[in-house]
């Protein structure tokens with residue numbers, strides 16, 4: 001079977017800002033499409049995305065999760081970029097800190113912080129939903145939860161954005177970001193070498209594993225980075241996307257206000273429709289077929305979460321925001337062995353904020369928003385928001 005070819009650059013600025021028309025064309029072309037500009041096989045439809053994420057034996061993250069080989073080399077052996085037994089081991093070292101059971105005692109605190117953050121923003125009447133709400137929330141919860149030292153926290157969001165940029169192909173954005181990503185690595189190294197990680201947090205579990213001899217020093221640093229990078233702006237982005245969607249669909253906000261039990265479903269729907277992490281790669285270890293298309297051994301495939309979440313073969317009315325849909329099987333948090341380890345924490349924070357907003361805000365109006373140009377994330381730099389209470 002011949003493979004359709006797509007020649008446009010998905011990482012050029014306009015395509016990053018408006019990706020959905022590209023995704024629609026890719027899905028129409030076929031289940032597997034060769035991206036000439038990036039030399040990878042794109043998987044734009046839901047069925048193949050789920051199948052590949054579920055087949056971590058044949059589709060590996062080591063040497064394959066990033067489109068940029070230089071970055072793959074840097075992160076080789078981390079949780080994101082390891083497979084099989086080693087990956088299970090690394091994930092097992094800290095994942096227990098993130099299970100619903102482990103998070104339960106945190107929930108009252110998270111709700112109290114959300115009440116405070118929302119109260120402050122709403123009292124002002126106008127705020128930036130990114131920098132004046134979502135980031136405040138996440139920065140009050142996550143660094144303490146992880147046990148990140150107070151010193152240097154202010155850089156974490158920018159450093160994480162740089163790491164996200166590194167996941168794209170080696171374009172100008174990734175080249176600039178590679179230099180910055182080293183700063184987060186140095187910060188993580190200090191958390192280990194100077195033991196600046198605070199007691200009681202997830203980072204401390206990493207230090208304990210090092211003290212017990214279960215991981216060596218370099219693995220401990222790499223584990224710190226694994227949780228520093230994805231734990232902050234992903235959740236900020238998901239929350240901001242939900243507010244943006246509610247501003248555009250006030251009737252959906254009315255449904256949530258009338259029945260706050262819909263908050264969980266609504267957040268799932270926001271992550272489906274405005275998927276924050278657009279895509280990651282995988283490397284095929286052997287020759288394999290995807291939907292009848294032969295994929296040669298060693299090829300890279302691009303697993304397109306954000307496109308799969310709008311696949312018309314999977315979802316009815318895929319571009320509609322419908323808080324009653326509750327798309328529990330969306331792939332916005334990935335799926336399978338590498339599925340998001342922190343999604344319980346992300347949901348806890350987002351649900352708390354949306355519940356507080358539902359109790360206080362009748363309408364959101366947004367104007368003058370600016371999207372972030374990032375190789376991995378669909379995010380906002382700023383989302384000026386006015387509320388009616």
Ligand code: HEM
Nearest residue numbers: 079080230231234235238277280333334338340341342346
């Ligand atoms: C709305 C918020 C979030 C979104 C949309 C998101 C999205 C994702 C996605 C799509 C993956 C899959 C990567 C892959 O398949 O290669 C992932 C993995 C991961 N996420 Fe999240 N994430 C979020 C929040 C968080 C938080 C709060 C944490 C940490 C506390 C976190 C930690 C991780 C880790 C460690 C992995 C790697 C898991 C592995 O490779 O085994 N994420 N996330």
